[in-house]
Amino acid sequence: MTTTTPPITLDDVRSAAARLHGVAHRTPVLRSRTLDALVGAEVHLKCENFQRVGAFKFRGAYNTVSRLTPDRLSRGVVAYSSGNHAQAVALAARELGTTAVVVMPEDAPPSKRAATEGYGAEVVSYDRYTGDRAALAESLATERGLTLVPPYDHPHVIAGQGTAALELLEETGELGALIAPVGGGGLIAGSAAAVKGLHPATRVVGVEPEAGDDTRRSLEEGRRVTVPVPRTIADGQAVPTPGELTFAVNRRLLDGVVLVDDEAIKEAMRFAFTRLKIVLEPSGATPLAALLTGRAGPLPPRVGLILSGGNIDAERFARLCAPGG
Secondary structure (H helix, E strand, O other): OOOOOOOOOHHHHHHHHHHHOOOOOOOOEEOOHHHHHHHOOEEEEEEHHHOHHHEOHHHHHHHHHOOOOHHHHHHOEEEEOOOHHHHHHHHHHHHOOOOEEEEEEOOOOHHHHHHHHHOOOEEEEEOOOOOOHHHHHHHHHHHHOOEEOOOOOOHHHHHHHOHHHHHHHHHHOOOOEEEEEOOOOHHHHHHHHHHHHHOOOOEEEEEEEHHHOHHHHHHHHOOOOOOOOOOOOOHHHOOOOOOHHHHHHHHHHOOEEEEEOHHHHHHHHHHHHHHHOOOOOHHHHHHHHHHHHOOOOOOOOEEEEEEOEOOOOHHHHHHHHOOOO
């Protein structure tokens, strides 16, 4: 980790927090004595599964769309996403009186597509293994005069996502470590900007699925690395390449990235349901999986986790959480 000033700072996150005040939910921070005893640390769980649209993504989407000029806002926005950012942009557009077009993979969870359409967005499908979602979204933006709202590689998106960590620290005070999921890198980048801006000694650790370790490899090599499109139950983290801006932040501020496999993710989902009484989607459970398996490494006395979302339909949740699921 280096300490040069990243392109996203604590002030950016604070500005986003002011814009989100009264719009985004201030999500709860849960505790579990059982979890503390299992891992030997005081664990604080920031539950973004209770955020609007069921995931942290609303923070970045609203912060970005709300900053558009009246002319751009009137023309509408376009986004690409496997589900949570799709819903977030759709809801942000509706809240701000504009329209949204969202490019989603054909195999996106049906519940996420239905929710996106329910917020009023037009959904355009593509094959995630052969298509280029960014190119398709950019083409739609050009053709229709829409403003592209990327899922992670945008300064206002990153700053908005960082407000989850800012809220956590406002409630808990200084923590020895913060652990959060890594997909495109927006949540961990915004979180790191907030955490390091307030408490430079706090370790910030990302968690990726083993099948999609593009950020871990990129950090090791000092450049953005592309992996095959990940095949993992953590669909929200099935990203083959870190974002350009997110990587610029993360290579400066992250203390490491650890990996968890799908079985560990399922076990974390079961634990969250049976012990914490909350529902997590696979991507939202990866930090908990890292904690329960010891992959997060030696823990300081006080640890924070961002549980990023809970958007999963009942049938898939039951299947994944069933023995041998």
